Amino acid sequence: LDGSTTSIRQENGAPYEWNAPGQNDPALQTLSVGTHTIRAVVVDNEGATAEAVISITVNRAVPQGTFYLQNVATGNMLESEGGGAIGLYTPSTIDEKKWNFIPSSDGYVMLDNGLVGRGPIRASTGVNSPLVWVSEGYLASPYVNREWLPILVSGNIYKFECRDAVRGYIADIGGNAVNSANGDVTTAHWELIPFGDSSVKSGSNNDFNQNALINEMVMYPNPMTNTLYIELSGAKSADISIFNVDGQLIMQEKYTGGTLTINTDGKLKTGIYFVKSVSENGTVLTKKLAVY
Numbered sequence: 001l002d003g004s005t006t007s008i009r010q011e012n013g014a015p016y017e018w019n020a021p022g023q024n025d026p027a028l029q030t031l032s033v034g035t036h037t038i039r040a041v042v043v044d045n046e047g048a049t050a051e052a053v054i055s056i057t058v059n060r061a062v063p064q065g066t067f068y069l070q071n072v073a074t075g076n077m078l079e080s081e082g083g084g085a086i087g088l089y090t091p092s093t094i095d096e097k098k099w100n101f102i103p104s105s106d107g108y109v110m111l112d113n114g115l116v117g118r119g120p121i122r123a124s125t126g127v128n129s130p131l132v133w134v135s136e137g138y139l140a141s142p143y144v145n146r147e148w149l150p151i152l153v154s155g156n157i158y159k160f161e162c163r164d165a166v167r168g169y170i171a172d173i174g175g176n177a178v179n180s181a182n183g184d185v186t187t188a189h190w191e192l193i194p195f196g197d198s199s200v201k202s203g204s205n206n207d208f209n210q211n212a213l214i215n216e217m218v219m220y221p222n223p224m225t226n227t228l229y230i231e232l233s234g235a236k237s238a239d240i241s242i243f244n245v246d247g248q249l250i251m252q253e254k255y256t257g258g259t260l261t262i263n264t265d266g267k268l269k270t271g272i273y274f275v276k277s278v279s280e281n282g283t284v285l286t287k288k289l290a291v292y
Helices: 136-140
Strands: 034-043 049-058 065-071 077-080 086-089 098-103 109-113 148-154 157-162 169-173 176-180 190-194 216-220 227-233 238-244 249-255 259-263 271-279 284-291
Touching (some): 098 284, 109 136, 109 148, 136 271, 238 259, 249 259
Antiparallel strands (some): 034 049, 077 086, 148 157, 216 227, 227 259, 238 249
16 A cells, blocks of 8 residues: 555555554554555466556545634634625624535535524625525525635635535635635634634734533534434523424423433434424524434
């Protein structure tokens, strides 16, 4: 197994099993992102040789969960606005600034807004055009203008290329959220800050302190498959309800402090749901949940 310039692993005898069940194989477990070559060379009893080569590609895991997207160049956060618009503002913890990464296919994701009633980001046909959000119903039918490829720049910094590549990258150009043709500049680079992380950088006139929040509902993972965890701050008990997009009650649980574990046992099919919390003091919180 070869990398771009060096040999990573070599075996000279059968069986040629790498990272088989029960094996601890650091050479493969830490294989770097990129293209690698598997080369097989055979020698017969007269010394003649033959060779076969195949290439394999290692992709970085796609980010999953809910994130704030903070621009590297300006420090502004991507935020949904009324009427389908998307703006850029100083950091805060409002739902309009939360983006759920919904896996699509081939490493692409849809960026679904955290506010109930607002769906994924859509790119306009031409570059340097305003980005918009569309309704949540579009999450059920991925399309090239709503799918984005997270490309690692460094650390937690990514650029997002539209599946329809001519539509470019998500960028902050002159304080406007647009699709830019150039993904190699910092205005098109975004730091992914996991929801619940208080280490986000402060804006010019707004101190961001996640730990100061009260009456907040945190649920993870989101998107989820079979198990959901919910934590509430500012409440000792609450009724937790899960509704589908048609408003039908699907599940109901009781929160009594700490971390509530909900095993859906296949009751939630792939799609979008709403999780509603009604605490003992009457506070109502609603979050959007993606199931895949």
